[in-house]
Amino acid sequence: MNKELMEALDILEKEKEISKETLFEAIENSLMTACKNHFGKADNIKVEIDRDTCDFLCYAEKEVVESVDDVEDECLQITLEDAQKLSKKAKLGDMLHVEIKSKEFGRIATQNAKNVILQKIREEERSVIYNQYFEKEKDVVTGIVQRYVGRNISINLGKTDAILNESEQVKGESFKPTERIKVYILEVKNTPKGPRILVSRTHPELVKRLFETEVTEIKDGTVEIMSIAREAGSRTKMAVRSNNPNVDAVGACVGLNGARVNSIVDELRGEKIDIINWDDNPGNLIQNALSPAKIVAVFADPDEKTAKVVVPDYQLSLAIGKEGQNARLAARLTGYKIDIKSETQAKDAPGFRYEDYVYDEEDYDDEEYVEDYDEAYEGEEVAETEAEE
Numbered sequence: 001m002n003k004e005l006m007e008a009l010d011i012l013e014k015e016k017e018i019s020k021e022t023l024f025e026a027i028e029n030s031l032m033t034a035c036k037n038h039f040g041k042a043d044n045i046k047v048e049i050d051r052d053t054c055d056f057l058c059y060a061e062k063e064v065v066e067s068v069d070d071v072e073d074e075c076l077q078i079t080l081e082d083a084q085k086l087s088k089k090a091k092l093g094d095m096l097h098v099e100i101k102s103k104e105f106g107r108i109a110t111q112n113a114k115n116v117i118l119q120k121i122r123e124e125e126r127s128v129i130y131n132q133y134f135e136k137e138k139d140v141v142t143g144i145v146q147r148y149v150g151r152n153i154s155i156n157l158g159k160t161d162a163i164l165n166e167s168e169q170v171k172g173e174s175f176k177p178t179e180r181i182k183v184y185i186l187e188v189k190n191t192p193k194g195p196r197i198l199v200s201r202t203h204p205e206l207v208k209r210l211f212e213t214e215v216t217e218i219k220d221g222t223v224e225i226m227s228i229a230r231e232a233g234s235r236t237k238m239a240v241r242s243n244n245p246n247v248d249a250v251g252a253c254v255g256l257n258g259a260r261v262n263s264i265v266d267e268l269r270g271e272k273i274d275i276i277n278w279d280d281n282p283g284n285l286i287q288n289a290l291s292p293a294k295i296v297a298v299f300a301d302p303d304e305k306t307a308k309v310v311v312p313d314y315q316l317s318l319a320i321g322k323e324g325q326n327a328r329l330a331a332r333l334t335g336y337k338i339d340i341k342s343e344t345q346a347k348d349a350p351g352f353r354y355e356d357y358v359y360d361e362e363d364y365d366d367e368e369y370v371e372d373y374d375e376a377y378e379g380e381e382v383a384e385t386e387a388e389e
Contacts, residue, residue, distance in 0.1 A: 016125050031056070033116050046060075046097075064079075064092055136188075139185055143162060147177060163197065170268075183199035186200045224240065226240065236272070282336065285334050286307050293326065296343060309338055311343070
């Protein structure tokens with residue numbers, strides 16, 4: 001029995017990651033519960049288990065009294081005559097350890113003891129899972145799609161299931177059961193029914209964590225992600241900076257022939273990702289953030305967090321982007337409220353002065369802009385949006 005018990009404890013420790021000491025304590029508590037059910041009280045009962053051999057001893061501490069007439073409670077006292085049968089050295093007033101045979105416990109007491117052990121194992125299992133996933137909060141994990149629960153999706157993470165709420169799903173994405181997907185752990189809650197894990201596919205940090213996994217330079221700190229703005233399922237803009245002058249931050253994220261960024265785009269089901277260089281100068285940062293559009297002039301106010309941007313007339317649609325997306329993401333990325341105007345609109349605006357703007361005639365080449373515009377939107381519908389819209 002002892003050998004089988006030890007093997008069972010070893011298996012539980014390995015499979016459920018519950019410490020053996022916790023299991024021994026559960027067995028001790030179960031025996032105490034059985035004694036209480038059997039005798040009505042367990043105040044004077046002690047249980048000892050040898051951690052190496054699994055031998056256990058269950059005994060009651062009883063006070064030795066002279067005769068039966070002096071016994072007020074059989075659970076707490078024993079006569080001198082009975083005490084000397086157990087130990088010849090017993091004397092009046094001694095506290096004698098009287099062994100209790102667990103085999104004598106009734107069926108109900110045994111069942112209760114079993115339930116105590118099972119309950120403790122379940123509690124510890126939940127605690128282990130909670131601690132394991134609480135450490136992974138704000139991180140990316142791979143899960144297997146289980147089933148749709150209403151409009152939410154149940155995702156199996158290995159030892160437990162997570163919930164992907166409708167609000168955290170990318171519009172247009174649909175999954176089949178057994179499909180493997182990467183999700184961002186938003187929150188881990190401890191509930192009476194076990195840990196409740198909420199995950200997301202729309203959070204900007206999902207893209208950030210995917211790059212940290214894919215790009216070695218980001219993981220070791222050579223390249224740093226400074227800011228990220230995302231419209232899930234459509235486009236993400238990310239600003240990166242290199243802490244090593246010999247390492248190109250954008251090149252490291254893109255990878256050879258786009259291998260690194262393409263693997264992340266595939267995971268995000270074709271979501272476009274713009275990677276730009278971070279610049280401490282707000283004007284340069286805003287210019288980078290509005291790529292692929294070319295900028296004629298930028299005036300940024302760091303105090304008000306506003307910026308005025310002038311672009312060539314034919315670049316206005318590109319700068320604003322489809323349904324204003326490019327400008328919106330650039331504003332989120334930089335933290336500036338950006339006002340984009342074409343050259344014609346800017347010249348007609350009251351109080352406009354070119355000297356207020358960063359402008360270099362040599363950098364402005366019509367042919368180069370047209371070529372970049374065509375490359376950026378080749379094969380893609382261009383939204384002919386007026387600046388006011």
